Amino acid sequence: MRLRFPPYFLHFVVVFLLTIISTNSSAQVDKLGQITGGAAYEIPSWFTDSFLDIAEDVEDAMDENKSVLLYFHLDNCPYCSSMLDQNFKSGDNLAFIQKHFSVIAVNLKGDREITLNENEALLEKELSKILKVQYTPTIIFIGEDGKQAFRTNGYRTPKAFRLVLEYVASQSYKNTTLSDYVESNQKSSKGYTFIDYSGLEKASYLQDYKQPVAILFEDKDCIDCKNFHEKLINRDDVKAELKQYLFIRFDAYSDQKIINFDGKVTSPRKMVKDFDLNYRPGVLLFNEGKNITKIDGQLYSFHFNTVLRYVSGKHYEDFPRFGDYLKVRQQEMLEQGIDINIVD
Template sequence: MPRILRPITLLCTLLALAPGYALSADDEFAFDDKPLQEYIINPEWFKLSFLELHDDVRDAITDGKRGLIIYFGQKDCAYCQAHMKNNWGRKDIELYTRKHFDVIAIDVRGDRPVTDFDGVIYSEKKFAAQHKTNFTPSFLFLDKDGKTALKLSGYHPPYQFQAALEFVADGHYRKESFRDYLALAEAAFAHGNEGLNEHVAFSHPPYALDRSRFAASAPLAVVFEQPKCHACDVLHAGPLLQPEISEKLKKLEIVQLDMWSDTPVLTPDGKHTTAKEWAGKLDVYYAPTIIFFDERGKEIIRVDSVVRLFRLNNVLEYILSGGYRTYPTLQRWRREFKKGDAPRG
């Protein structure tokens, strides 16, 4: 039986008919990602929770819902504000969320106790680190059994967040990947440049990225993109044009791949494949996704959501400073090493 992404269809149709791709003031990508001066207030409909997760899931299912969403945020996070405005600020997305899920909030710098399903008690910030929360907002979707149905890292535009809600609420996570599910909406939503955007820092083929036998001299960044990708156009027209970003990119090995192409690739672990097959194995669903690998080919961190100047600059500092060798998450590096100097997000 064919699937229908109910609220997405009309939105995608309207956006696909849009005459241009300029970043207008009401575009969901148009925001300054510097730390906010005024703190965010979470929606009043969030569940007031003692953060005992077993009880929270049980309560949601008892109320006839499909599961629980754990929202990881920060009070001064511009990406969280963009999510609140463009996703939960839309009545249809709010109502759909409230119908199918309870939502509880975790402050990634907070100290309230969180009791997980094994009875282990963490502080909020340690619980966030346990789930490798590099970016805020992030969302952990738990099903009726308390199992992870989906994790979203970072802020996503409305049609993708709505798709994530439906992916879990309708049970699609049991039989397919979010990458495959989202591809339907992507086809309808596609608008932007016909080809991939170029950048002077990108290496040219052949893409021999093997680091399994000999360590490379610098970390590797792989940028997965696709044609007709508004988010890709925004990345290239914004952060990647900034001199401070361009200078940092020169210190990396960096390649660009079309995530749906048959371009031959020799991966960092020495496997012969194609860009499409490798993207599938890595579960790349968002374009553009930037995955960073260390000199030996181990993944360090990935950016698979909307990214603006300050967040990208933070990530590049984390990589180029070698901070990842000591601090397993970007958030912990910022908190313990950068202290108050790094922009939040």
């Protein structure tokens, strides 16, 4: 016996199914994660109003007994906002910066043309890519010859940044590393005491080690190490990412013998020099015996975790620039309904 349904019943079924589909689609949209923590900011009015001709800017700065400081920034970057507020708009470093430096802002994704010399001109975003600017703010100090004299990658607290400013203003970069400069100039007997961390292992023989390795460098003069332990690597989400690594720590001032990944003898002091790791706590990240990147400034958990994942997951094979992977990872999390607080 064949069942027969009135036309209005079929209409009801169609409407019902469309309602379910529509409801599910709405639910999918509602589940998208949200990004919070971005910070709008303005570049200080006292920054040099430059035509972005670096050679001319260097000459003008020298006439005032100053050096050129290029401030690479990104719109809505909370690290950039904090560093501007704490150093370039107010704070103990403001007067020192204004006395010794001619500061020029460069937008990481900007389209203004920068003249490097009479034969070469690039857009801001092109120069940022060539200089491999991955973290903002990146600060590049230009020497008298118009070339990079020193560089910092990422946010630094005012006290840590002051050491950099004094190092560059005194032109100590010409004959010593920042690490050696700080070690010889910090006279306080009360320094940082290394903090125990359960996830740290001991290893000094790394030859032929192919798994992900994170090497943490601290020293007795470290200003930001306590915060690194208490507010970052003791988080459960960070611990989960670090479990993918052989996580070891060295004293950056130590001459301890280390056999590196290619079997050569080195030391912590030599490693921080060879890899130009000028921030404490600094982290070198390796996979398959190769240095993939470094963490040379203060990061919040989202960016820190993403760098760790970038290396341990070998995402650098598909994304040579970390910034490109960061965008993909961010979108992946949002589509999974995960909220991202970039200053958490």
